[in-house]
Amino acid sequence: MQFDDEGRDRVISYQSRQLKPAERNYPVHDKELLAMRYALIKFRVYLLGEQTFAIYTDHASLRTATKNPHLSQRMARCLSLFSKYNFVVRYKPGKTNILADALSRRPDYVQSGRHAVGDEDDDECAVCVAEEVAAVEVAASSPLRDLITNAYKEGPACSELIKFLRDPSDAGKRKLSPRSRSHVDSLDGDTYCVDREDPPRIAVPLDDDLRGRLIHKFHDTRSGSHLGREKTFASLSRDFYWPHMYK
DSSP states (O other), rough: OOTTTTTTTEOOOOOHHHHHHHHTGGGGGHHHHHHHHHEEEEEHHHHHHHHHHEEESOOOGGGGGGOOOOOOOHHHHHHHHHTTEEEEEEEEOGGGGGGHTTTOOOOOOOOOOOOEOOOOOOOTTTGSSSEEEEEEEEOOOOOHHHHHHHHHHHHHHHHHHHHHHHHOOOOHHHHHHHHHTTTTOOOOEEEEEOSSSSSEEEEEOOHHHHHHHHHHEEEEETTTTOHHHHHHHHHHHHEETTTTTTT
16 A cells, blocks of 8 residues: 555555364464565565564554563464564554455345254254354355255265255154254255354265266366366365365
8 A cells, every 4th residue: 555646545555364164163362463574475576675664553562562471372473473564553444444344345245134043963964063054055156056056965964964054843743852952944046155253165975976067067177267276275265165275
């Protein structure tokens, strides 16, 4: 960011990335430090050796992070990197930090109504390993949606859950695991989506062929532009989920 002749902010370059699965569990403060670290590394060729530059954040406590006597190992590693740069941290409220905030939003995504479903016993399908699962209409193409829906039918746990959500009954509810029984509600669409703070994602059942086709679609086709591992994962995990998909 630099100022033009009239003193207005002008963007030089944008950078953002999706959090890795482990990083999503970081405290908010550590996530903000992670963002600072990522930006410094990405633009280090321009920033190392500079007299002084400013980092704007909407997280006010970062202004005093370097003076905190109680540092976690993760924070200490970040501060060790920060010591190589000559910068000051300035607070900028989120409502005025629009350009940076926009990078973490999905303008193409419109949430539809969904209902939480919890399950820890029915581990035959992908939805059953998450703390919360939502039922939502799938925005994917019809052929792909059909493949996913058919894959759900292969797993007995998924089959019973879908059957109940489509036609709720006391008899159907008794066939579900105790944890599912206390959380299931109604079905908006025909597949399930993981819902853990982020926008819901389509949960892909345990089907190696189907998962392989999805990876191929996002990596090897023209729309994927032969993305590398990190970018393929970021693109795929924006809309789809299965356990340990980063591996």
